[in-house]
Amino acid sequence: MRFHFKTDYDQDIRLFEDGWTFSLYAALLVLALALPLMIDPFFLGEATNVLIWAIAGLGLMLLTGQTGQVSLGHSAFMALGCYSCVLMMEANVPFVLAFLLAGVITGVVGALIAIPALKLHGVYLAIATLALAILADDIIVLLKEWTDGVNGKMSPPIDLFGYEISRWNNPIEWYYLTLAVVLMVTLFYRNLLRAPLGRAFAAVRDSEISAQAMGVNVAQTKTIAFGISCAITGLGGALMGLFAGAFNNETFNFLLSIQLLMMIVVGGLGFIHGAFLGAVVIAFLPQVLSMTTDLFGRGVAIPGLESGVFGVILILFILFEPMGLYGRWLKIRVFLELFPFARKDMFKRQKSYLKTERLR
Amino acid sequence: MAQSRGTLHHKQGPQNREDRVEVLQLLISGLANGCVYGLIALGFVLIYKATEAVNFAQGDFMMLGAFVTLGLVNPEYAGIPFWLALPLVFVIMGVLGYLLDIVVLRAVFGQSQVAVIIVTIALGFVIRFAVGEIWGHEPQSLRSPLALGDVRIGELVLGLADIAVIIVTVIMTFLLWQFFQRTKMGLAMQAASQNQMAAYYMGIPVKRIQGMVWALAGIVAAVAGILYASKGALDPTAGFIGIKAFAAAVIGGFGSLPGALLGGLIVGVIEPFASRYLPPGWSQIAPYALLIAVLLFRPHGLFAQVRAKKV
Numbered sequence: 215m216r217f218h219f220k221t222d223y224d225q226d227i228r229l230f231e232d233g234w235t236f237s238l239y240a241a242l243l244v245l246a247l248a249l250p251l252m253i254d255p256f257f258l259g260e261a262t263n264v265l266i267w268a269i270a271g272l273g274l275m276l277l278t279g280q281t282g283q284v285s286l287g288h289s290a291f292m293a294l295g296c297y298s299c300v301l302m303m304e305a306n307v308p309f310v311l312a313f314l315l316a317g318v319i320t321g322v323v324g325a326l327i328a329i330p331a332l333k334l335h336g337v338y339l340a341i342a343t344l345a346l347a348i349l350a351d352d353i354i355v356l357l358k359e360w361t362d363g364v365n366g367k368m369s370p371p372i373d374l375f376g377y378e379i380s381r382w383n384n385p386i387e388w389y390y391l392t393l394a395v396v397l398m399v400t401l402f403y404r405n406l407l408r409a410p411l412g413r414a415f416a417a418v419r420d421s422e423i424s425a426q427a428m429g430v431n432v433a434q435t436k437t438i439a440f441g442i443s444c445a446i447t448g449l450g451g452a453l454m455g456l457f458a459g460a461f462n463n464e465t466f467n468f469l470l471s472i473q474l475l476m477m478i479v480v481g482g483l484g485f486i487h488g489a490f491l492g493a494v495v496i497a498f499l500p501q502v503l504s505m506t507t508d509l510f511g512r513g514v515a516i517p518g519l520e521s522g523v524f525g526v527i528l529i530l531f532i533l534f535e536p537m538g539l540y541g542r543w544l545k546i547r548v549f550l551e552l553f554p555f556a557r558k559d560m561f562k563r564q565k566s567y568l569k570t571e572r573l574r
Numbered sequence: 575m576a577q578s579r580g581t582l583h584h585k586q587g588p589q590n591r592e593d594r595v596e597v598l599q600l601l602i603s604g605l606a607n608g609c610v611y612g613l614i615a616l617g618f619v620l621i622y623k624a625t626e627a628v629n630f631a632q633g634d635f636m637m638l639g640a641f642v643t644l645g646l647v648n649p650e651y652a653g654i655p656f657w658l659a660l661p662l663v664f665v666i667m668g669v670l671g672y673l674l675d676i677v678v679l680r681a682v683f684g685q686s687q688v689a690v691i692i693v694t695i696a697l698g699f700v701i702r703f704a705v706g707e708i709w710g711h712e713p714q715s716l717r718s719p720l721a722l723g724d725v726r727i728g729e730l731v732l733g734l735a736d737i738a739v740i741i742v743t744v745i746m747t748f749l750l751w752q753f754f755q756r757t758k759m760g761l762a763m764q765a766a767s768q769n770q771m772a773a774y775y776m777g778i779p780v781k782r783i784q785g786m787v788w789a790l791a792g793i794v795a796a797v798a799g800i801l802y803a804s805k806g807a808l809d810p811t812a813g814f815i816g817i818k819a820f821a822a823a824v825i826g827g828f829g830s831l832p833g834a835l836l837g838g839l840i841v842g843v844i845e846p847f848a849s850r851y852l853p854p855g856w857s858q859i860a861p862y863a864l865l866i867a868v869l870l871f872r873p874h875g876l877f878a879q880v881r882a883k884k885v
Binding site: 278282284330331333334336337338340341342344345346348349352353355356472475476479517518519521522523524525526528529532533536566567 | 622627628678681682684685686687688689691692693695696697698699700702703704706711769770771774810817820821824828855856858859862863865866869870873874
């Protein structure tokens with residue numbers, strides 16, 4: 215157990231709690247940078263996939279974990295980010311500009327959609343965003359002239375300052391590109407959380423009424439949260455489409471946003487680490503499952519197995535570990551740090567009773 | 575289906591007799607579809623009224639109910655006569671609903687709606703997978719006594735199944751509505767949803783009441799599933815029509831049983847007309863566009879239950 219003797223208010227909002235934490239994350243960064251030297255290109259591709267999922271997950275985490283709004287429509291914003299990025303790249307906009315602009319466009323559209331949608335809350339918001347995700351699928355088909363509908367688009371090779379990156383020829387560069395985006399997004403996210411806006415997000419999540427009482431403009435905060443969340447998810451979507459090589463309306467169907475939501479719940483709602491842990495689970499689950507079915511001699515893929523198993527995992531997490539993988543790690547850490555003084559009911563959830571939202 | 579018959583046909587004017595018959599035909603098939611949506615929406619509303627949560631797996635419940643019936647009735651499986659199997663199906667689905675509540679949903683008792691949303695979505699995935707493993711992914715058809723074939727009245731061709739679906743749905747809605755309005759149990763359910771703690775103070779066993787509601791929702795889902803399967807083929811992805819039932823429930827206001835039925839009918843009727851008169855591609859959008867429009871302009875549905883809180 216490390217004790218922090220606070221001598222300065224700034225200590226509360228430092229990016230890293232102390233030198234030890236800083237060195238841990240620095241070690242993690244070094245490990246991430248050295249990863250291509252250690253594993254072969256196939257697993258490097260998987261690692262890139264994990265990072266891309268993590269970016270999209272961070273986007274949804276900002277909305278669901280930090281601001282407390284559920285969205286089942288983030289696949290629509292992934293699609294928007296992907297299509298706008300690729301369309302701009304095809305119009306010879308440099309990649310970096312196209313990529314960032316795709317994020318901005320997605321964010322602005324997200325915020326515009328949020329203005330009416332956030333009058334709704336809880337269940338209604340979830341349903342409205344679900345309808346949005348389903349509509350996005352159909353709209354992509356309807357806008358054939360731009361999106362090529364069901365035939366889909368091939369993602370163009372990325373031209374980074376005259377240096378061409380394609381997934382198959384240079385996976386290492388692809389990995390570093392994704393890692394750079396991850397670092398950018400994570401630092402932005404972490405800094406946002408210690409800024410007034412991030413505090414406002416948490417206030418809105420914990421109680422809208424008390425947030426309002428403390429002078430937080432709830433509607434505006436929610437709209438900004440939705441916008442930033444969509445922007446980050448749009449970046450994730452753009453990378454996902456470019457990484458996949460080809461994509462069409464099916465790539466971004468509404469099941470993707472449900473997967474995204476499940477991912478952040480399994481990882482741990484409200485923690486940056488949660489998005490990464492969830493991404494690891496969701497990216498490696500298919501591999502683990504196919505290995506297991508091979509073991510039992512059922513070589514052919516079992517339809518629906520992946521989502522079925524994921525559903526079971528999710529239910530188990532909600533029943534036994536609502537704080538997700540990262541929450542479990544926190545508990546283990548506290549247990550180790552306090553050993554042997556940790557008590558069983560230290561993390562017991564307070565009993566709560568639901569009241570209707572209809573008569574507010 | 576209908577959209578293959580040339581989209582400019584309707585410009586000749588509705589005086590045309592053939593057109594009128596066609597409109598009537600579309601209307602009846604739309605109403606029958608709408609009744610199935612309405613019944614699934616009834617399941618949503620039941621659970622919402624009694625637990626203030628939304629069961630995102632209600633569509634999959636319906637699919638499960640249909641498959642359980644199919645497994646009991648069809649000769650290639652158990653081969654029990656339909657009317658004998660019917661009570662058995664209700665018992666199975668009721669017990670299943672009750673067990674689900676005890677095992678899964680009681681763990682999120684009192685938690686926010688978000689937890690319930692996520693749990694029920696996951697449940698839907700699990701049900702779909704289990705059904706696919708047990709009964710296979712091929713479309714199958716239920717040997718239902720409601721699938722009686724067609725009847726011709728002049729130029730009008732009516733599916734008897736459609737009419738049966740409409741009648742059964744209206745009866746179900748009426749019974750459930752009366753149940754919530756008149757019986758003590760129904761009132762207890764409403765109280766339990768509005769304020770769990772206050773309901774406890776009044777001596778209502780909130781948790782048991784919630785279990786009963788899930789059992790009831792299972793039975794309603796079984797009815798919806800049987801009706802759905804009487805109208806056509808059935809496969810494990812049938813549960814996705816639950817999403818259209820959302821539109822129905824939202825249009826109806828999520829707290830109102832007749833509203834849910836009406837919402838279902840509206841969605842059901844819009845669909846065939848949209849696919850007949852709108853260019854292909856636009857027609858699938860219609861129900862969802864309507865859903866979003868209702869959410870934007872009347873966020874609590876046409877039968878709103880939201881009132882400002884009086885202090």
